[in-house]
Amino acid sequence: MASSGTRPPIAFGTMERVLLLNATYEPLALVSDRRAIVLLLDGRAEAVAFRPGGRVFRSAHLSVEVPAIVRLSRMVRIPRWARTPPLTRRAVLRRDGGVCAYCAQAADTVDHVVPRSRGGRHEWTNVVASCKRDNLIKGDQLLSEIGWTLSFKPWAPDGHLWRLRHLAEIDPLWEPYLAAAS
Numbered sequence: 001m002a003s004s005g006t007r008p009p010i011a012f013g014t015m016e017r018v019l020l021l022n023a024t025y026e027p028l029a030l031v032s033d034r035r036a037i038v039l040l041l042d043g044r045a046e047a048v049a050f051r052p053g054g055r056v057f058r059s060a061h062l063s064v065e066v067p068a069i070v071r072l073s074r075m076v077r078i079p080r081w082a083r084t085p086p087l088t089r090r091a092v093l094r095r096d097g098g099v100c101a102y103c104a105q106a107a108d109t110v111d112h113v114v115p116r117s118r119g120g121r122h123e124w125t126n127v128v129a130s131c132k133r134d135n136l137i138k139g140d141q142l143l144s145e146i147g148w149t150l151s152f153k154p155w156a157p158d159g160h161l162w163r164l165r166h167l168a169e170i171d172p173l174w175e176p177y178l179a180a181a182s
Contacts, residue, residue: 016055016066017030017171018031018033018035018066018069019068019069019070019173019177020036020039020045020071020072021069021070021177023073023076028076028078031070033055033066036066036067036070039070040064040070041064043073044072044074045070045071046070048067048068048070049067050068051066051068051173054066054068068173068174069174084157087122087123087127089109092128093107093110095124095129096128096129098129100131101113101150101151101152101154102128102138102151103134104151106131107129107130107131108131108132109130109131109135110129110130111127111130112126113127113128113150113154114126114142115140115141118140123156124155125156126154127154
């Protein structure tokens with residue numbers, strides 16, 4: 001049992017997320033606490049901020065506190081193709097806030113606005129979150145054929161950081177860096 005002056009033990013396998021910044025302080029990604037420590041020990045990054053009472057990794061000869069934010073020592077160029085994230089079910093549900101584009105109820109699947117059987121493409125501007133009921137009713141019909149309209153125009157997320165803006169819990173230490181990148 002932990003005494004009143006020590007931290008409670010951390011369960012094996014738990015992991016803290018660390019914000020990775022480019023050399024220019026631009027946010028790049030979230031990395032695991034282990035990856036952040038490797039970057040620090042290898043000299044490829046420096047710690048920018050620590051959480052109060054944060055986790056510490058220990059070895060026989062070394063103790064390293066896990067930072068909340070690390071900054072790369074060298075500038076990393078982000079390729080243009082990496083700006084638009086891959087089109088996945090999870091990403092579409094995240095973009096649309098988990099709400100059906102047709103009835104505004106909770107969405108649990110995705111739908112092609114112009115069905116693929118009718119020449120619609122599998123791209124961000126043609127895929128929306130949908131509830132199973134509306135997806136079954138719509139089938140392979142066009143919206144004009146059944147008199148439906150979309151509650152919004154589907155869009156392709158731009159930038160690799162849009163995923164970070166939708167996190168349930170954002171560390172308060174990250175906010176100045178994420179706000180500057182918005």
